[in-house]
Amino acid sequence: MEDWQHGGFGLYLHWPYCESKCPYCDFNSHVAAQIDQNAWQRAYLAEIDRMGQQTPGRLLNSVYFGGGTPSLMAPELVAAVIDRIRATWPMTNDPEITLEANPGSVEVGRFRGFQQAGVTRVSMGIQAMNDQDLRRLGRKHSVAEARKAFDVARGCFDRVSFDLIYARQDQSLDAWRIELGKALELAIDHLSLYQLTIEDGTAFADRFAKGGLRGLPSEDLSAEMFELTQELCDAAGLPAYEVSNHAKPGSESRHNLIYWRGGDYIGIGPGAHGRMTLNNTRWATEAIKSPALWLEMVKAGKSPELPRSALTAEERGLEYLLMSLRLSEGLNLDRYQHLSGTALNARKIKDLSDMGMLSQTDTHLHATAAGRMVLNAVLRELVVA
Amino acid sequence: MTQLDLIRNFSIVAHIDHGKSTLADRLIQMTGTVAARDMKAQMLDSMDIERERGITIKANTVRIEYPAKDGRTYILNLIDTPGHVDFAYEVSRSMRAVEGSLLVVDASQGVEAQTLANVYQALDAGHEIVPVLNKIDLPAAEPDRIRQQIEDVIGLDASDAVLISAKSGLGIPDVLEAIVTRLPPPKGDRDAPLKAMLVDSWYDAYLGVVVMVRIMDGVMKKGDRVRMMQTNAVYGIDKLSVLKPQMVDIAELGPGEIGIFTASIKQVRDTRVGDTITHERKGCTEALPGFKPAQPVVFCGLFPVDANEFENLRDAIEKLSLNDASFSTEMETSAALGFGFRCGFLGLLHLEVIRDRLEREYDIDLITTAPSVVFKLHMKDGTVQDLHNPADMPDLTYIDHIEEPRIKATIMVPDDYLGDVLKLCQDRRGIQMDLSYAGSRAMVVYDLPLAEVVFDFYDRLKSVTQGYASFDYSISEYREDFLVKMSILVNEEPVDALSMMVHRDRAEARGRAMVEKLKDLIPRHMFKIPIQAAIGARVIARETLSAMRKDVTAKCYGGDASRKKKLLEKQKAGKKRMRQFGKVEIPQEAFISALKMDS
Numbered sequence: 001m002e003d004w005q006h007g008g009f010g011l012y013l014h015w016p017y018c019e020s021k022c023p024y025c026d027f028n029s030h031v032a033a034q035i036d037q038n039a040w041q042r043a044y045l046a047e048i049d050r051m052g053q054q055t056p057g058r059l060l061n062s063v064y065f066g067g068g069t070p071s072l073m074a075p076e077l078v079a080a081v082i083d084r085i086r087a088t089w090p091m092t093n094d095p096e097i098t099l100e101a102n103p104g105s106v107e108v109g110r111f112r113g114f115q116q117a118g119v120t121r122v123s124m125g126i127q128a129m130n131d132q133d134l135r136r137l138g139r140k141h142s143v144a145e146a147r148k149a150f151d152v153a154r155g156c157f158d159r160v161s162f163d164l165i166y167a168r169q170d171q172s173l174d175a176w177r178i179e180l181g182k183a184l185e186l187a188i189d190h191l192s193l194y195q196l197t198i199e200d201g202t203a204f205a206d207r208f209a210k211g212g213l214r215g216l217p218s219e220d221l222s223a224e225m226f227e228l229t230q231e232l233c234d235a236a237g238l239p240a241y242e243v244s245n246h247a248k249p250g251s252e253s254r255h256n257l258i259y260w261r262g263g264d265y266i267g268i269g270p271g272a273h274g275r276m277t278l279n280n281t282r283w284a285t286e287a288i289k290s291p292a293l294w295l296e297m298v299k300a301g302k303s304p305e306l307p308r309s310a311l312t313a314e315e316r317g318l319e320y321l322l323m324s325l326r327l328s329e330g331l332n333l334d335r336y337q338h339l340s341g342t343a344l345n346a347r348k349i350k351d352l353s354d355m356g357m358l359s360q361t362d363t364h365l366h367a368t369a370a371g372r373m374v375l376n377a378v379l380r381e382l383v384v385a
Numbered sequence: 386m387t388q389l390d391l392i393r394n395f396s397i398v399a400h401i402d403h404g405k406s407t408l409a410d411r412l413i414q415m416t417g418t419v420a421a422r423d424m425k426a427q428m429l430d431s432m433d434i435e436r437e438r439g440i441t442i443k444a445n446t447v448r449i450e451y452p453a454k455d456g457r458t459y460i461l462n463l464i465d466t467p468g469h470v471d472f473a474y475e476v477s478r479s480m481r482a483v484e485g486s487l488l489v490v491d492a493s494q495g496v497e498a499q500t501l502a503n504v505y506q507a508l509d510a511g512h513e514i515v516p517v518l519n520k521i522d523l524p525a526a527e528p529d530r531i532r533q534q535i536e537d538v539i540g541l542d543a544s545d546a547v548l549i550s551a552k553s554g555l556g557i558p559d560v561l562e563a564i565v566t567r568l569p570p571p572k573g574d575r576d577a578p579l580k581a582m583l584v585d586s587w588y589d590a591y592l593g594v595v596v597m598v599r600i601m602d603g604v605m606k607k608g609d610r611v612r613m614m615q616t617n618a619v620y621g622i623d624k625l626s627v628l629k630p631q632m633v634d635i636a637e638l639g640p641g642e643i644g645i646f647t648a649s650i651k652q653v654r655d656t657r658v659g660d661t662i663t664h665e666r667k668g669c670t671e672a673l674p675g676f677k678p679a680q681p682v683v684f685c686g687l688f689p690v691d692a693n694e695f696e697n698l699r700d701a702i703e704k705l706s707l708n709d710a711s712f713s714t715e716m717e718t719s720a721a722l723g724f725g726f727r728c729g730f731l732g733l734l735h736l737e738v739i740r741d742r743l744e745r746e747y748d749i750d751l752i753t754t755a756p757s758v759v760f761k762l763h764m765k766d767g768t769v770q771d772l773h774n775p776a777d778m779p780d781l782t783y784i785d786h787i788e789e790p791r792i793k794a795t796i797m798v799p800d801d802y803l804g805d806v807l808k809l810c811q812d813r814r815g816i817q818m819d820l821s822y823a824g825s826r827a828m829v830v831y832d833l834p835l836a837e838v839v840f841d842f843y844d845r846l847k848s849v850t851q852g853y854a855s856f857d858y859s860i861s862e863y864r865e866d867f868l869v870k871m872s873i874l875v876n877e878e879p880v881d882a883l884s885m886m887v888h889r890d891r892a893e894a895r896g897r898a899m900v901e902k903l904k905d906l907i908p909r910h911m912f913k914i915p916i917q918a919a920i921g922a923r924v925i926a927r928e929t930l931s932a933m934r935k936d937v938t939a940k941c942y943g944g945d946a947s948r949k950k951k952l953l954e955k956q957k958a959g960k961k962r963m964r965q966f967g968k969v970e971i972p973q974e975a976f977i978s979a980l981k982m983d984s
Contacts, residue, residue, distance in 0.1 A: 259942050273943050273946070275943070322941075323946060374935060376936040376938060381911075
């Protein structure tokens with residue numbers, strides 16, 4: 001068995017456009033006056049063909065439409081893409097085909113079409129449960145619209161997840177308790193709860209650098225918010241299976257598990273990353289970021305990828321380590337050793353276990369609840385000699 | 386060779402910013418010594434650092450030809466001297482090479498502490514002094530008041546002071562005339578055996594060591610075999626020049642003249658400033674009185690930020706000491722900072738200048754440890770040890786008592802700020818020795834421990850007086866006091882680079898300040914970290930750095946794996962800049978900030 005098979009095989013497709021750019025977002029998203037959906041369709045199909053030739057016969061577990069705002073794609077485009085994917089790879093009987101959606105009215109009108117195209121799951125960017133904070137986050141929808149959109153989505157799809165951003169400006173612990181309570185009432189079986197992060201190159205980062213964006217929580221308060229989140233989600237039967245992702249057991253996002261479990265995934269679209277194991281070499285792929293250039297290159301029959309890099313054993317080990325410790329299921333020690341060629345530093349594991357940051361079974365290494373909160377420091381300690 | 390009565394040798398005494406370099410520029414310009422197109426500001430300050438800081442570090446000289454009103458052309462030799470207290474020894478030896486001084490005083494600011502010290506040196510050297518009031522065209526100029534002040538404070542008749550504006554060129558011809566008519570010509574005997582004073586020397590990448598001399602008696606010619614009387618070394622003169630200020634070769638130098646020569650001398654250390662140079666044969670028998678070599682008084686450690694730069698640092702320090710025999714170095718190792726050098730300097734400015742030159746001219750990032758002074762440890766067995774580095778402090782049980790260097794500090798300050806200055810000096814364990822007034826300016830003399838002065842005293846003085854105080858000092862004596870070594874412990878581990886000698890009464894305050902600073906500088910770890918200041922086993926100040934609570938990245942999907950991996954790889958590389966103390970990692974930047982002299 002090849003190592004990637006522990007994680008499975010998926011396809012990520014990036015739609016790079018949004019109606020407006022949110023100030024916290026550092027994804028490869030752009031606002032454009034006119035989008036030629038037909039041109040994008042031709043390009044996506046060409047890329048699926050190109051990737052299919054390199055990975056023939058692989059069983060595909062999952063497809064993920066991310067962005068940008070993929071719910072702005074025409075349902076016909078989504079249908080054409082899914083059809084071509086089905087024609088290219090064999091798929092599992094019950095594949096997970098997720099599409100990220102915004103709860104705006106335009107998008108909601110397309111939900112039925114997406115369902116008919118083959119989408120089985122949507123992940124909605126609700127982000128906050130009060131209108132003032134939605135505006136501060138640059139979101140165009142209201143809470144009422146979000147609730148309505150959510151109902152429509154439930155009627156169309158078996159599986160609906162949504163995202164919230166917390167640890168926002170001026171958000172108290174109690175306010176978050178109430179907000180998360182409301183979210184848990186709404187939630188079905190999956191929830192992504194992200195602490196607001198000021199990412200370089202975003203409007204928030206500019207504002208932050210200029211001394212704006214006051215009232216962000218201290219490290220202590222954001223730690224308390226994180227702990228409260230675990231407590232409330234556990235009680236609601238939605239424990240964290242990953243740092244920021246909660247699900248009823250069995251309802252985890254299969255696509256995202258491919259990333260965290262070190263599976264292979266094909267990346268299609270501007271700026272999309274991929275990992276492909278070909279003849280025992282694992283390649284990291286990345287496409288050119290600019291949507292216009294990407295489109296132009298594919299149209300011209302060229303590969304829109306940046307030069308691929310072959311991952312060394314050390315890099316493969318490192319990626320597996322930093323992704324798998326985010327999961328509650330943890331890291332398989334044998335698999336790590338097999339991948340990287342060396343075992344993890346036993347003394348460091350012992351020190352970190354003594355500190356209560358790691359726990360170990362015969363086969364696996366896990367970050368504890370305390371360790372998961374300071375995972376960056378734990379990883380640094382494990383990796384940096 | 387020039388007739389003695391057509392030579393005038395002089396220096397300029399002035400406080401920083403009172404216009405010394407500008408006046409020198411004007412004298413050079415007005416006599417056409419340098420073509421207008423080659424003229425640049427601060428002509429004689431050749432180092433970048435000198436131009437940037439507006440200070441003179443090395444003595445420099447220029448030979449000016451001046452057709453005077455009496456119809457004769459005179460040779461004027463100006464030796465430009467450093468104004469800063471750290472370089473007082475350069476001033477004193479330069480003074481001995483000339484017969485007179487221009488005392489330049491800002492016509493609105495008046496006499497400052499440094500001016501005072503330098504003018505006394507000029508008087509000691511037997512100079513004729515011509516007072517010059519500069520910046521006379523400024524609205525705030527008060528020539529009458531300043532004239533009176535010069536008489537009151539220095540005891541010099543200033544009634545016929547020359548009034549100038551060096552900036553606009555006003556009064557410069559009067560200065561040139563005053564040099565010729567009021568300063569005495571040099572004395573000397575052309576027929577006597579060669580007797581020349583070694584005024585200065587420096588290293589030139591093309592010429593090797595360049596020696597500046599003032600001829601007292603006799604004649605020096607190119608090709609002469611000369612002997613240094615202190616070292617007894619003999620050299621053949623390869624090149625003989627005068628500085629205009631660029632080198633112009635000359636056939637011979639006679640009595641009263643100032644010039645330079647090269648003689649295949651390899652190191653500046655081979656030349657002793659103040660030495661007497663004579664001919665190898667038929668030399669003079671009696672040497673000039675020599676100078677006392679300058680002693681380093683301030684010490685600090687210099688470490689490369691990147692340990693791989695150690696060899697480069699060693700080379701750079703060697704090169705710099707080729708040119709500056711006044712700073713001393715020895716290798717040092719520190720658990721915190723790795724390999725480096727313990728260096729001795731003439732003062733804080735000297736330290737900063739050397740550090741700046743290492744960083745800029747040799748492109749080495751440096752960590753400078755807290756400056757300290759040399760303590761004398763009187764051991765119970767009767768011996769005396771010099772302590773240059775607090776980390777080397779022996780066990781207390783062997784020590785009988787500790788002495789520290791004291792200075793005599795002269796501070797001139799406007800009346801309004803006097804209270805603050807007195808308080809600052811008291812806080813620094815000062816003993817007031819004198820307090821007098823000249824108009825609305827007070828002059829205070831304090832006996833202070835040098836150790837208290839090297840620790841941000843200038844800054845405090847500047848800030849409490851809004852920059853209006855001037856300060857000068859001279860080392861007075863070593864004296865016993867209740868001194869202790871304060872160590873800093875991070876997570877119970879001593880951090881050698883942070884230990885310091887302090888007075889027992891001030892230890893708590895200094896310890897508290899240090900642990901508070903460190904608490905902000907050391908990053909949080911996964912566990913809490915006590916930070917303590919201690920004398921021996923006794924903790925005198927403590928802070929606790931709480932444990933890190935949350936740092937996990939919120940989102941990490943397919944595209945983030947590469948980013949996250951790169952970050953970890955960067956942290957791996959950044960490890961070089963971290964220092965491990967037990968379980969605690971302290972970034973080098975924290976040491977730099979904790980030890981930074983607030984400059």
